[in-house]
Amino acid sequence: MQRFFDTHAHLDGERFAGEVDAVLGRADAAGITDLVLIGASDGFESNPATLAIVDGERPGPSPTLHATVGIHPHDAAQVTPDVLDRIDKLAEHPKVIAIGEMGLDYHYDHSPREKQQAAFRSFVQIANDRRLPCVVHTRDAEPDTLQILSEEKPVAGAIIHCFSGTAHLARGAVDLGCFISFSGILTFKKSQELRRIARELPRERVLIETDCPYLAPVPYRGKRNEPSYVVHTARTLAEEWAMPESEVRRITGENAVRAFGLN
Secondary structure: OOOOOHHHHHHHOOHHHHOOOHHHHHHOOOOOEEEEEEEEEOOOOOHHHHHHHHHHHHHHHHOOOEEOOOOHHHHHHHHHHHHHHHHHHHHHOOOOEEEEEEEEEOOOOOOOOOHHHHHHHHHHHHHHHHOOOOOEEEEEOOOHHHHHHHHHHHOOOOOEEOOOOHHHHHHHHHOOOEEEEEEEHHHHOOOHHHHHHHHHOHHHHHOOOOOOOOOOOOOOOOOOOOHHHHHHHHHHHHHHHHOOOHHHHHHHHHHHHHHOOOO
């Protein structure tokens, strides 16, 4: 069966309260077979909340749900040895397929940069110990991101999620064995450079995602995003790759299976 992924979605929290089952039903109707829920949207508690969604009984159709556990770099100041131990313990859950999101965000600097860097390295170590891939957030921190990935060497690889960086970051990440995941930003009118990068990347290294509830693609820009909208990113990528959308779904789905070690 052909698999079609939204590789990065946040469904825990108030923005989807009481609507998760309906959202998953719409994702299923859109042809999404697999959905990776990210346990790192709002501090540590996002992780058990995400796992509760993954473990929940569904009254209707739903994609296959997978999970990650981690701490967003915005919250890196909260990362203590105890938090690291708790994340490591949650990673034993059979549906956890990656650690993250983790990384560096120098745009907002909600946590001190040295704390972000230390947390990033610690989470890569957990991922390496568990033989799980890393889901990486990076914003305005390209040199340090590449340096840490080069030094810590994720043994199961890494995904640069919601990619909006430079061609230098894309090439450097691919050279380190990373996958590059594009969100709804790819559909924005002013994203010509991002679309050029998507055209030039090795197709076997490209993923797609929503990063919902953020960054809804055109024609929903400015509204709450949800997994079913990933079809619009797939459509834009199909235009850039000059191929049918069904082929983009197949390629990015097969890439996701490899990126997350789901074989």
